[in-house]
Amino acid sequence: MPTTTRPGPTETSPALPVVVIGAGPVGLAAAAHLRDRGLPFVVLEAGTQVGASVREWAHIRTFTPWQHLVDPTAEKLLAPTGWTRPTTPVPPTGGQLAEQYLEPLGALLADDVRLRHRVVALTRDGLDKSRTVGRAERPFLVRVSDDAGRTRDLPARAVIDATGTWERRNPLGAGGLPARGEEDAAEFLVGPLPDVLGRDRSRFAGKRTLVVGGGHSAANTLLSLGLLAREVPGTQVVWAIRGTDPARVYGGGPADELPARGRLGTDLRGLVGSGAVELVTGFATTAIEVTGDTVAVVGTTAAGERRIEGLHQVAAATGFRPDLSILSEVRLDLDPGLEAPRRLAPLIDPAFHSCGTVPPHGHRDLAQPDDGFYVVGMKSYGRAPTFLITTGNEQVRSVVAALAGDLAAADEVQLVLPETGVCSVDATGTDTGGTGTGGTGTGGTGTGGTGGAAGCCGAKTGLDGLTVPAEAHQARPAGTPARGFATGLPGGGRLAELAVTEVGASGNGVGSGAASGCCSG
Structure with a gap:
C-alpha cells in the first residue's frame, strides 16, 4: 500500500536543496549550473534514464549543431x-544527443539525480494557495512517487520545473478539444514522430x-513517408494543415542560419511539388469516423x-501543451492563451516570432508569484x-545566477539565436514575408514561390520598451557575417556575431528537423 512521509515545518533556508524537475537537456543544464555555483540540489526524473523524452525521438536528427x-x-x-x-558539423539525432551528451552529464551529476521519481504535486509547506x-x-x-508506489514530500528552497511538454500532446480537434470520435479511433492514431523507416x-x-500539423514534427514524418513511398508501392501520403499556405512550414531555405532546418523545408517543398504528398490546406478537423x-x-x-477517407493511420503532429496539473497549489501568473509566464508570452508568441527572433528574457520574465519557483525550457x-535548447540553456544560467x-x-546577455530566414522586415519594420525558393527534395523538384510568412516575425514584442530591431529580420547580404538576436538582457537587446556551421549537401532530407514544434533543438 502506498505510504506518504512528510517532514515537519521548516523555514526556508539556503541549506535546503533546489529541486529540478526533469532530467532532459535543460534540466541537466540547470543542475550543472547549480553544481558549478556550489548550491545544493536534487534532480527528479520520472523516467528510467536521463533524457527519457529525448530517447523517444532517438531516430530524428535535430537541426541544431552541437x-x-x-x-x-x-x-x-x-x-x-x-x-x-563532438566536432562534427552534422547535427545529432535525439539518440546521439542522449548517448553522447546527456548520459555523460547525468553520470557526472549522478549523486544528485533520482531516476524513477515522478513529481505528482507541489505546494508551500503547510499553506495552500489561498494563504499569503x-x-x-x-x-x-x-x-x-517512486516506482514502488511510495510517496514522500521533499522540502526545497526553490523549484525549477523543466518537465517539458512531450507527454501532453494536443488533440486533433481544431478547437483544442479532441475531435468527435477521436478516443474511439485511438488504435488508428500515432504520435508526432513515428519511426517510419525503422521500428x-x-x-x-x-x-x-x-499527417495533420504544420510544424517540423509533421515535416519529418512526411519526408520519411515520402522515402518509404518510393521504396514500397501502394504507400500513400496525405498532409492536412489549417493554414491556406504551407510557406511558413517550408521556412527560409538557404536563408536559414541553421542549414539543416532550412533544408528540411526545402525538401518538403520538393516532395509536395512532385505530387508524392497530397496537400490539403485550410482543413480544420472536426471528427474521426471508424469504417472497418x-x-x-x-x-x-x-x-x-471535406472527408479524407480510406486512412490506415493518422499521425497527429498538432503540437504540445504544458501539463499544469502538478502546479495546482502554486501561485502562477500565466498568459491565458499560451499558458506561458505572462511576461514571457508576448516575447515568444508564434504569431509574431520565429525561434530566431525571440527578444531578451531571463529570470525576471520566468519568475512566478511564488518566489523561488521557475518554469524553464x-x-x-x-x-x-x-x-530552442540554446534558449533553455540561457534561461537556466540566468535563473541559477539569480538563486x-x-x-x-x-541579467547579462550571453546568447545569440540563429535566424530562420522565414521572413524579412522592410525599413519601416513591416513584416513583408519571405521569398521561397525551389529546390530538389525527396521525390522530385520543388517549385519556387512567395513565402507568405506573414505574422511570423513581427517587429513588436507586445511589451512596452521591448522591440525587436528590424535588422534582426532583414536578409543578410552575401559575404556578411551571420547575426542573431541576443537574449537574456531585461529591457533591451543587441545584435552579435554568430558562428554558423555549414553542413554538407541536402541529400533526401530524411532525419533533418526537430523533435517538436517550430524550432525545438
Missing part, C-alpha cells in the same frame, strides 16, 4: 573527465497515412465539409512551438 546544444557550463564540468564536445501570510518564508514541498515501418508500408479497417477524418474548409513556452544572488550575471 555547439548550440551543449551548455557551456556543463561542458566545463565535463572537461576534467576527458569528455569533449508567511508564505515566502515557508519552503516548497515537492511530493514525489514502425510495417505499420506504414503500403498503407495510406494522413480504416478511418475517415472529417473537417471544415472554406468550401465546406519547452514548458516555459507553453503552447508556443518556437523553443545564487548574482543578479549582475543573471
Whole structure:
C-alpha cells in the first residue's frame, strides 16, 4: 500500500536543496549550473534514464549543431573527465544527443539525480494557495512517487520545473478539444514522430497515412513517408494543415542560419511539388469516423465539409501543451492563451516570432508569484512551438545566477539565436514575408514561390520598451557575417556575431528537423 512521509515545518533556508524537475537537456543544464555555483540540489526524473523524452525521438536528427546544444557550463564540468564536445558539423539525432551528451552529464551529476521519481504535486509547506501570510518564508514541498508506489514530500528552497511538454500532446480537434470520435479511433492514431523507416515501418508500408500539423514534427514524418513511398508501392501520403499556405512550414531555405532546418523545408517543398504528398490546406478537423479497417477524418474548409477517407493511420503532429496539473497549489501568473509566464508570452508568441527572433528574457520574465519557483525550457513556452535548447540553456544560467544572488550575471546577455530566414522586415519594420525558393527534395523538384510568412516575425514584442530591431529580420547580404538576436538582457537587446556551421549537401532530407514544434533543438 502506498505510504506518504512528510517532514515537519521548516523555514526556508539556503541549506535546503533546489529541486529540478526533469532530467532532459535543460534540466541537466540547470543542475550543472547549480553544481558549478556550489548550491545544493536534487534532480527528479520520472523516467528510467536521463533524457527519457529525448530517447523517444532517438531516430530524428535535430537541426541544431552541437555547439548550440551543449551548455557551456556543463561542458566545463565535463572537461576534467576527458569528455569533449563532438566536432562534427552534422547535427545529432535525439539518440546521439542522449548517448553522447546527456548520459555523460547525468553520470557526472549522478549523486544528485533520482531516476524513477515522478513529481505528482507541489505546494508551500503547510499553506495552500489561498494563504499569503508567511508564505515566502515557508519552503516548497515537492511530493514525489517512486516506482514502488511510495510517496514522500521533499522540502526545497526553490523549484525549477523543466518537465517539458512531450507527454501532453494536443488533440486533433481544431478547437483544442479532441475531435468527435477521436478516443474511439485511438488504435488508428500515432504520435508526432513515428519511426517510419525503422521500428514502425510495417505499420506504414503500403498503407495510406494522413499527417495533420504544420510544424517540423509533421515535416519529418512526411519526408520519411515520402522515402518509404518510393521504396514500397501502394504507400500513400496525405498532409492536412489549417493554414491556406504551407510557406511558413517550408521556412527560409538557404536563408536559414541553421542549414539543416532550412533544408528540411526545402525538401518538403520538393516532395509536395512532385505530387508524392497530397496537400490539403485550410482543413480544420472536426471528427474521426471508424469504417472497418480504416478511418475517415472529417473537417471544415472554406468550401465546406471535406472527408479524407480510406486512412490506415493518422499521425497527429498538432503540437504540445504544458501539463499544469502538478502546479495546482502554486501561485502562477500565466498568459491565458499560451499558458506561458505572462511576461514571457508576448516575447515568444508564434504569431509574431520565429525561434530566431525571440527578444531578451531571463529570470525576471520566468519568475512566478511564488518566489523561488521557475518554469524553464519547452514548458516555459507553453503552447508556443518556437523553443530552442540554446534558449533553455540561457534561461537556466540566468535563473541559477539569480538563486545564487548574482543578479549582475543573471541579467547579462550571453546568447545569440540563429535566424530562420522565414521572413524579412522592410525599413519601416513591416513584416513583408519571405521569398521561397525551389529546390530538389525527396521525390522530385520543388517549385519556387512567395513565402507568405506573414505574422511570423513581427517587429513588436507586445511589451512596452521591448522591440525587436528590424535588422534582426532583414536578409543578410552575401559575404556578411551571420547575426542573431541576443537574449537574456531585461529591457533591451543587441545584435552579435554568430558562428554558423555549414553542413554538407541536402541529400533526401530524411532525419533533418526537430523533435517538436517550430524550432525545438
